[in-house]
Amino acid sequence: MSIINRFSYLQIIICFLIYNLSLNAQTDSFVYGDALPDAPELSARGTYAVGVSTLDFIHEGQADVLNSKNGIDPIYDRPLKVEVWYPAQLAKGAIETVLYNEVMGTANDSLRPLIPITIKGRASRDAAPLTANGPFPLLVVAHGYVGSRYLMTYLTENLASKGYVVVSIDHTDSTFKDASPFSSTLVNRAKDISFVMNQIADLGTSKNKNFLTGLVDSENIGIIGYSMGGYGVLNVAGAGYSDGLVGFFSGMTGGSKAIVDLAMSNPEFPKVDPRIKAVVAFAPWGMERGIWDAEGLKGLKVPTFFVAGNQDDISGYEKGIKAIYTGAVNADRYLLTYKNARHNVAPNPPPVEALAPGLHIDEYYRYAEPSWDERKINNVNQHFLTAFLGIHLKQKDYSKFLELQENSNEKDWTGFKPRSSTGMELLHAKPAP
Structure with missing residues (x-):
């Protein structure tokens, strides 16, 4: 690193430390996922x-x-590496608070160096599990490229507090700390999800005592993915990749056939795990790049909740996410659209360190939406996923929260405070006969 680059890096560190101190009083009381005054029910x-x-x-x-x-x-x-959130019993006087140590920036990117950050959460590290009320449905969460297992703590903590075991994966070669060529993400995302799902299910039933023993209802599983995570969960749930992707992947890897078994043309695909009862796909990537075709999307038969921004410039909307929703004709599916939002319809709000002067703008836009308060999006996501997952994994009667008129501007949506449900659309399509 040159003397100039070292000086610039030190300037960045000093700026964000000063800025962090100046904002502590404003941000200390708010934790990602906390309800805003207009948060839905x-x-x-x-x-x-x-x-x-x-x-x-x-x-x-x-x-x-x-x-x-x-x-x-x-x-x-x-x-x-995975993080597991679960219903717990706290010792007397214990406080439900935790700090997650993460970084922002991207490995091997000189313009966006890795900078340590901390994310405050409402959970207790290694608390005793509440097995008396279990077992609890399992949720597996997959981040995008790049990302981390802490990218959606507002959601993982919230769902665990509602009686789920929630497992979020650090996808090797695809995190902020170890970003590597894209071919690894293409082939490993779906395989990681299936592997971790099975590992957690096995721990839940293991005779060798561990904190998950008796805690996991492995017959009721939901899988949640954002961006490349969405690309992965759709495949795990039966949406086989196209032969176009197989050819592209082979070309970029010097002939590797490692992705062939995930393609719809593979006679042994799909073998969808019947334990998977629900899928959530935030801004799933790939449709505009030919990752799926009509036959591949027909393989998706698990109830699916899509979330998108209609200005998504990463995954695309009309020819991207909405096209996946339209083409998945064999699934009972929803599409929640945030009008004027781009791609960041899933992550936590920007960490305070991303607000420091001198940083690359993409550190802020790794998380933020230009037309939306990310905290509002977080609350809306918590609301709708609670309803959707509650119906399919807990047999709760939350249908009134999903049976809505399409345009949220026409009438207050059920569960929303008066005048608060603007700028959204919710579509619903049932599987073809």
Whole structure:
């Protein structure tokens, strides 16, 4: 690093530290996911205290597509770190608070160096699980490229407080800390989701005592993905990739065939796990790039809730996310659209460090929406996912919160405070006969 670059980096560090101190008084009381005054009804935090723990897994025998040569993939053991939020019993006097240590920036990007940040949450680290009220449905959460397991803590904590075991994955080669060529993300996203889902389900029923034993209802599973995470969960749920993607992937990896088994043309695909009862896809990437065709989308038969911005310039809207929604003709599906929003319809609000002067604007727009308060989006997401997942995983009668007129400007949506449900659209399509 040159002397000039070192000086610039020090300037950035000093600026955001000063700015962070100046904003502490304003931000300390608000935690991601807290309800704004106009938060819809089901966004409220649930009745369970929340514990949080970190686990490490090794997915053995995976294709190392980053080192493919002449169509041959070396085999490696793939590490995966996950965060688990769960209903907990707190010791007397214990406080439900936690700090998540993360970074912003992107590995190997000289314009966006890795800078440590902390995210405050409402959970208790390694608290005792509340097995007496379990088992609880399992939710597996997948972030985008790049991202981290802490990208949606407003949602993971909220859902755990409502009686779910929520597991969020750090997808190796796809996090802020280890961003690597895109081919790894293309092939591994769906495989990571399936692997972690099975690992957590196994721990929940294991005879070897662990904190998840007896806590996980592995017969009721939901999978949630954002951007490339959305790309992954749709495949896990049956939307097979196109032969176009297979050819593209082979070209970018020197002939690797590691993605072939995820394609719709593979005679053994799909083998959708019947335990998966619900899918949530935030801004799923790929349709505009030919990732799916009509036949591939027909494979999606699990009830699915899509969330999008109609100005999404990453995944696309009319020919992207909405086209996936339209083409998934065999699924009972919803599409919630934030009018004038772009791609960031899923993550936490920008961390205070991203507000410091001198940083690349993309650090702020990694999280923020230009036309929306991200905290408002967070509350609306909590509301609708509580309804959708509650129906399919807990058999709750939340239908009134989803049976709405399409345009939120025409009439206050059920569950929203008067005059607060503007700028959105909710579409619903039932599976074809």
